[in-house]
Amino acid sequence: KKPLDVKKPGDLGVDVTPRLKVLKTTEPAARKAGIKVETAAELVAKLKDEAGVI
Structure with missing residues (x-):
């Protein structure tokens, strides 16, 4: 397996x-x-009588 590079947001220019x-x-x-x-x-x-929706 390839090694996984760990980067911080600051390394990528992200605030x-x-x-x-x-x-x-x-x-x-x-x-x-x-x-x-x-x-x-x-x-x-x-719905018709009580809620008055229809």
Whole structure:
């Protein structure tokens, strides 16, 4: 096998210093539980009546 050359980013002229700063992180809001439907017709009815999507 050929020997593997190990190079650093500076050897290739690449700047790897971080350019972004994390100001803060927060957890996402809690989601309510989903529902299960038995048939496609029931799904369409729920989307139409409750969610107002269709």
